[in-house]
Amino acid sequence: MKDKQFLMIPGPTPVPERALLAMARHPLGHRSSEFSAIIQEVYQDLKWLFQTGEDVFIYTSSGTGAMEAAIFNLVNPGDKVLSLVIGNFSERWAKIAGMRGAEVEKINFDWGQAVDPDILRERLDQDINKEIKFVTLIHNETSTGVTNDVQTLAKIIREHGALSIVDGVTSIGAIPVKTDEWGIDVIVSGSQKGFMIPPGLAFLTCSPKAWKVYENCKNPSFYFNFGAYKKSVAENTTPYTPNVSLIVALRESLNMMKEEGLDGIYCRHAKLARMMRAGIRSMGLKLFVEDDNTASSVITAIYPPEGISVPDIRKTLNKDYDIVVANGQAKLKDKIFRMGHLGYVSERDVITALGALEASLAKLGYDAKKQAVSI
């Protein structure tokens, strides 16, 4: 049967019907008063979602575009950037900063581990001349299914005096992010995640402290320019023709989020992860991240049982049960598979996924019942 496919990857994620129907509307003129009223509402709601009093910029781009925006509006060639790397996505900050011409120092943690705050503190304590101007990190590392303690890390960075630049692509709208309260300087996100709409929009907010650094940036980005976007937010518009269809859809999904409430959203994701992890363990499978405290609420990485390959599991789930899950990335390719439970996902979806996984493994010769452990 066609069109029955269900995405349980970490993005694109499922989109509610309200948002899909909005996508099918004729595009509005981006300088019309009707669109202006919509984007005004969206700008307000994004502040609520990011838990910030500062403006949230809407870029027509992938999440990586907002990452480029952060680096190309703040970092000058030669600036020293410390990158906290715990997987494939957190490493992207280091790559972008390197391309910008920054002097990048990486602290690598084992994939599957979170950043150890003590190691960060120790490194920053050594930096007595305050040469490190920026520390990049990720909130939720999608390649491994690990969540960093951003609250603690941002505090350590703030005490040193560097700017914290955070990838919140898979955390905003799914796990708690208190931008202002935690003192995060820059955080970015993307539309195809907690925002429950298709890919194509990215978001960024920056602190007054980061704004001062922007004002001294040489040759910043034109397309992602902080100044141009700030001016546009004040005028309920965007500097260039935005993806009006996605912004109209975003209004729908933000309305749904407000109906559920921030606590409701966060609790739902936490519960889905607990369900998923309990189910995986009860089948006798091994989780890539054993530690429940650092395990992500939005994606679960799982080792295949011995003798059964990741491609076979993915193929069976896709072909027989119309469920798409992700492979491991880079050095984890074919070593783990990853099931997303991010955005428009309910308990029923997790039960479905677990049932389909059990049935797939049975077809591939694994007897989950026999291996089952009590939880």
Added chain:
Amino acid sequence: MKDKQFLMIPGPTPVPERALLAMARHPLGHRSSEFSAIIQEVYQDLKWLFQTGEDVFIYTSSGTGAMEAAIFNLVNPGDKVLSLVIGNFSERWAKIAGMRGAEVEKINFDWGQAVDPDILRERLDQDINKEIKFVTLIHNETSTGVTNDVQTLAKIIREHGALSIVDGVTSIGAIPVKTDEWGIDVIVSGSQKGFMIPPGLAFLTCSPKAWKVYENCKNPSFYFNFGAYKKSVAENTTPYTPNVSLIVALRESLNMMKEEGLDGIYCRHAKLARMMRAGIRSMGLKLFVEDDNTASSVITAIYPPEGISVPDIRKTLNKDYDIVVANGQAKLKDKIFRMGHLGYVSERDVITALGALEASLAKLGYDAKKQAVSI
């Protein structure tokens, strides 16, 4: 009545139902074989549309993003860029190059005029030391409704040895563009124009000569990186999560374009412009661009009759006839209004727009019949 609005602005432009319905589909996984097959087809068709044997990159961004891509992958700070300015959009190249740190020289032509090839040739002839590395220009200047003779200009630039960087945002898919035959080095475009889909994708293709210049670019863009996109085209994918919904819609609109054929598309737009201009003249109104040879096929700029304001005309057309037309930009604001006939527009639409304009002007006290001139 709601939802009856018809856009006759130069973008977003009307979107055919086939493309709108594709937008409403659940997003595909961007690494799935299904999506891979779709983007492979789209990449092929874009080469046809751009009339090039080189790859066409698909950026998830506004058209301005592709302009940034061109400058931030080719121009080094300090490089000399010559910008041919005939209006608000052609001036954007100069702004982006300036932000990149280039040494920018502008040749300004009167708004409403096309670039005079002799003036360009003269300036380049003076550049005996070949200091000018890039010449930026626009194909169709949307702010004034003027089309440059890109074929002639690109030839002059090629003979000098500089790279030609062309804004084809409102020309590709509407008026003839022979990228390879004309020797254009870089040309960019955007989805909400001739491509007949909503805003959110941008396109860029570059010549082998431009590619060599890219390879010597210091600190290029990461998000728009030529190398990353070229590698991805070869693998029928994109470097970062693209706007899958728009790419699926683009396949639909490209199929429609292939059914019509390039000549069919070009002739239709040329005919729509002739109809529009004849209709405007027959009402006794004055065209902003009198010269039929440089007048754009996709947008017509019109002076209001004496004593009637541009805002009143736009308001009446919008409120009473559900037709949205554009104001003038920058120094032309409230001096002219502009009617787009770009993309998914038929002869019926032009007749409708002319009829509604005549009726609107009558309500505002202008008697078109009395002013009518024979054409």
